[in-house]
Amino acid sequence: MSTATVEKPEAGAADSAASHKITVTFRIRRFNPEISADASWQDFVIDIDPKERVLDALHQIKWEEDGTLTFRRSCAHGICGSDAMRINGRNRLACKTLIKDLNPAKPITVEAIKGLTVLKDLIVDMEPFFQAYRDVMPFLITSGNEPTRERRQSAADRERFDDTTKCILCAACTSSCPVFWNDGQYFGPAAIVNAHRFIFDSRDEAGEQRLEILNDKDGVWRCRTTFNCTDACPRGIEVTKAIAEVKQALITRRF
Amino acid sequence: MTTENTTTPASGTTAVEGERYSPENPAPVIEPPRARTTRTPRSTRTNFELYGWLFMRLSGILLVFLVIGHLLIQLVLDGGVSKVSFAFVAGRWASPFWMAWDLIMLWLAMLHGANGMRTIINDYAQRDNTRFWLKVLLYTATTFTILLGTLVIFTFDPNIR
Ligand code: SF4
Numbered sequence: 089m090s091t092a093t094v095e096k097p098e099a100g101a102a103d104s105a106a107s108h109k110i111t112v113t114f115r116i117r118r119f120n121p122e123i124s125a126d127a128s129w130q131d132f133v134i135d136i137d138p139k140e141r142v143l144d145a146l147h148q149i150k151w152e153e154d155g156t157l158t159f160r161r162s163c164a165h166g167i168c169g170s171d172a173m174r175i176n177g178r179n180r181l182a183c184k185t186l187i188k189d190l191n192p193a194k195p196i197t198v199e200a201i202k203g204l205t206v207l208k209d210l211i212v213d214m215e216p217f218f219q220a221y222r223d224v225m226p227f228l229i230t231s232g233n234e235p236t237r238e239r240r241q242s243a244a245d246r247e248r249f250d251d252t253t254k255c256i257l258c259a260a261c262t263s264s265c266p267v268f269w270n271d272g273q274y275f276g277p278a279a280i281v282n283a284h285r286f287i288f289d290s291r292d293e294a295g296e297q298r299l300e301i302l303n304d305k306d307g308v309w310r311c312r313t314t315f316n317c318t319d320a321c322p323r324g325i326e327v328t329k330a331i332a333e334v335k336q337a338l339i340t341r342r343f
Numbered sequence: 344m345t346t347e348n349t350t351t352p353a354s355g356t357t358a359v360e361g362e363r364y365s366p367e368n369p370a371p372v373i374e375p376p377r378a379r380t381t382r383t384p385r386s387t388r389t390n391f392e393l394y395g396w397l398f399m400r401l402s403g404i405l406l407v408f409l410v411i412g413h414l415l416i417q418l419v420l421d422g423g424v425s426k427v428s429f430a431f432v433a434g435r436w437a438s439p440f441w442m443a444w445d446l447i448m449l450w451l452a453m454l455h456g457a458n459g460m461r462t463i464i465n466d467y468a469q470r471d472n473t474r475f476w477l478k479v480l481l482y483t484a485t486t487f488t489i490l491l492g493t494l495v496i497f498t499f500d501p502n503i504r
């Protein structure tokens with residue numbers, strides 16, 4: 089800031105905090121259907137501590153520069169999955185991406201995730217994504233009487249699907265998948281991950297049904313093992329491996 | 344401080360008044376092709392895609408040997424490509440072993456390639472009509488080539504001249 093030198097004599101503490109800051113350009117893909125049919129890039133140059141996250145930068149822009157900037161966020165700690173966006177060409181959670189990890193010397197691009205309808209700025213219509221999620225029946229299905237106590241499971245049985253329980257439904261994987269970009273009928277990695285979570289759960293009894301659903305023409309066989317989903321997942325889930333395990337279960341079930 | 348990219352569209356100056364958008368009259372959003380909805384068709388309960396996927400892997404392995412063997416024999420060993428003539432082909436097809444080799448290679452390569460093309464069409468053709476006609480073209484070409492090749496292998500006459 090231009091006032092930094094003026095403040096120096098009286099506010100030493102404020103100055104040392106300010107000196108951490110660097111100047112970063114955020115190049116944000118803006119779209120507002122109420123103004124224009126075209127999306128465009130807008131640059132915001134802000135002073136920010138590089139140890140802050142991209143989400144903090146977006147806050148700073150929204151709160152201090154341009155209140156019309158629109159994005160989703162809720163928990164701000166990588167748990168709710170609302171702020172997946174394409175940052176420097178890669179899908180990440182804005183709340184888990186530190187500015188210093190992004191080469192702040194160059195403009196940092198921020199845009200909405202791909203393959204879903206952009207409604208405004210960084211907000212997309214998640215409905216097709218959640219429709220695919222609903223279509224794999226992501227809930228426990230059992231038969232018989234409900235036990236009086238909990239449904240017991242060995243530690244090894246729990247471990248079998250541990251990786252896929254970590255999904256926060258952020259859509260970073262599905263919206264990084266080139267098959268999904270071109271054909272929204274494909275279930276997408278996130279739906280398969282959440283089907284995997286129940287297919288390999290020893291307490292669940294509808295694994296067969298879910299396998300049957302994913303055996304269809306828009307199911308797991310459309311996966312090209314591009315590994316974009318594994319790279320994108322902010323929870324570190326081995327998404328492509330989960331998909332491969334579903335494929336394997338389908339083949340061993342058949343032969 | 345904020346620096347705005349002045350990204351006025353090229354037609355900015357000549358914009359028709361009717362193209363102005365407002366909260367009451369928002370611009371259309373761009374929907375991705377073939378989005379999933381509640382009306383997306385349910386499972387067809389066939390194993391076609393499973394067998395297709397397996398076929399690609401298994402035929403791929405076989406084709407590696409068949410094609411590399413074929414290329415070696417035709418182009419590298421024994422004087423290379425200059426030795427290939429009508430008499431050379433006639434000599435090879437006198438043996439049922441080479442007939443079988445070429446027949447299997449023809450069928451596997453054509454089906455492998457056609458299935459790969461089918462996948463590509465599924466991935467890239469956005470409109471249902473485009474999909475349909477591209478696939479019609481693909482299946483016609485594939486059937487024609489397979490039938491013609493098979494016919495030649497079985498009805499080959501070395502004394503044709
Ligand atoms: S698998 Fe990972 S990337 Fe995909 S929706 Fe779940 S948390 Fe997000």
Ligand code: FES
Pocket residue numbers: 160161162163164165166167168169170171172181182183184
């Ligand atoms: S805001 Fe909740 S995951 Fe980032």
